[in-house]
Amino acid sequence: MTEPRQAHRLHILKVALDVPLDGVFDYLSEAPVQIGQRVVVPFGPRRQVGIVVDLADASDVAPAKLKSIIQYFDQEPVLDGEFFSLLKFCADYYQYPYGQALLSALPARLRQTEPARARQQFCYWLNSAGQAADISAIPVRQAVQRRIFAALRAHGRLNEAELAELSPGWRKGLAALRERGWIEEEQVYAGLGSTLHASSVQPELNEEQVLAVQSILQYRDTFRPWLLHGITGSGKTEVYIRLLQAVLEGNQDQALVLVPEINLTPQLEARFRTRLPQFPLVTLHSNLSESERLQNWRLAQTGAARIVIGTRLSVFTPLPGLKFMIVDEEHDTSYKQQDGMRYHARDVALVRAQRRNIPIVLGSATPALETWHNARNGRYGLLTLQQRAVSQSQLPQVNCVDVSRVQMQEGLSPQLLKALKVRLERGEQSLLFINRRGYAPVLLCNACHWIAPCMRCSSRLVVHLRQGFLRCHHCGHEQNIVRQCPSCGNADLHPTGNGTQRLEETLTRLLPEARVLRVDRDSTRRKHALSEMLSAVHVGEVDILVGTQMLAKGHDFPNLTLVGVLDTDSALFSPDFRAAERLFAQLMQVAGRAGRADKPGEVLIQTSFPEHQLFNALRVQDFAAYAASLLQEREVAQFPPCEFLALIKAEANEYGPVQRFLQFAADSARALGTDALVYDPVRPQMERLKGMERGQLLFQAATRQTLQIVLRQLTPQLRAHPLSNKIRWAVDVDPQEF
DNA sequence: TTAATAGCCCTG
């Protein structure tokens, strides 16, 4: 790791820029500059933000070409060597230009040429006059003022986040107190968190949890990946908390916790904040404003934040004291970046842990097959939590309903309807899980079987009856509902199949006494809609929840005892080899929603294939057995995790150039004499998307190294190809979607 | 990627 050096007599700077070109650019510098510093440079006719990655005293570039730095951000903390080396590794591994990789890992504010200003926040306390004052001096009607005053008395110093919890109108109240001359203030780095709700209650750990904590703590300051395999409710979070406590206590070290999406961050964050109030904590996710993001990132970079909870991008956050990492729900697909540099945050985290020589814990109830494979072959330590730590509750009973053998009523089997009625009578809650939002997935002509297609995608338009339009869920295209079949002129067009809206409608009709709530992307678009809905469920204002996969994750509903699953069969025979793995993970997760407290749960799955091994494994909640059978399939097919894949994806207005470009790629790769298996260019599932014709080229190899060798030589050839600028293309190493 | 400019057809 390179320490920042001063440029004394050296005056050539190697600057990385956010441009899709290999290599860095040389600039002249009049002033001393440090490696890791941000600068503004002239680049062609424009100005760009750059990062100084190296210093030199000579340049290969013609002296006349060399330009000077326009601006130095020399007041900012510099980027450290670990940041450079991790992104260098990723740029190489994922075939992405180094400069772009570096810049894309920075908060947006730092990619702009304007000086970056983080949000300034203050903390407040009572000065001696305030301490001497009495609350009776504040009129009773000034409730906010009184509350703030009382809180400052009780807690000493309060930051803005803490004050905001007291009242949304805290600024006014505080201004009034300041007016009285009672307040003292100081700039503070906010986001670090609140100690208002600190809790010192340490729940008792069960044996498995104790073993997990002890095992992991045996190997500090060593690269050691652990799979913490724990079913929903088995107490993984408590294990994380104990580990963080042990790792961070009594030092200045830092820990990074990766989470899949903002959706479940608030819960984890809240628990960490109450249980670990002694460690300043910041979050990094896309819901932050840019100034908050920059501030939190800086707190991480300077070491002020001891715990960082973040989504995939935060895996690159500079953390000088990083000693421990957690990747929660490590199987989650949102860890894979699907554009730009297509990195997998879990894999990058593993690389980072290895280079830093620190332990890393991957937690999941349904690990990715890659991770499971490594745990089974001993490369990762395997720790299992099988008991449900939350209570003495039992695992849910999983049953399949064979939909080919029963008379269905608008998508609902008699068994499922009956089960719903039973919960209604008992005053318990049910969840119906259906992965299709909208009213009906297709609009069908009964006479000629024409189906309303999307003009820009290879997909069907989904009927949104209430809003009165058809919508493509892939490109967002909307149009009025067609009244007459454009193919045969028939006016007999029917919304066919079940979506969340229709299911909601059906339930309201069949079970009029039930209070039905639909939770999908459409109904939760409003800012706090989801959390409002979830709390409505919690206080018992809802009997039946109808929802998409967004309900599968991380929400506990103690009174929920039935989960019905509709329409899963498409994933069972999907051409995507990971579809079944994902379905299994999803069903395990939904099953975990049922019967969390002392009430036993039931899961009813409607399927035409009740004997499918996936359901058999689900019935006994046996991840290991199902994983073993999947692994066997993958071995035969030579698919991951047994072998490794890379994909070149390309798209353009017409398929012709896409095909020619990919054929060139295939021919060149073969000409390079690679050991990788180079397939022929094919069209993906979704042949056309957003008006673009798509194609892809698959590479398969026994080792990552083999793929790396061929891609390293091939990518520059592709960049130089005449079609390179006419089509859109990208290399996807370890692709997740095909 | 961006943006300047080279080249080209067209009109007048």
Next chain:
DNA sequence: AGGGCTATTAAC
């Protein structure tokens, strides 16, 4: 000649 368009090229 000059407008308006696309293709090409350079960027430290």
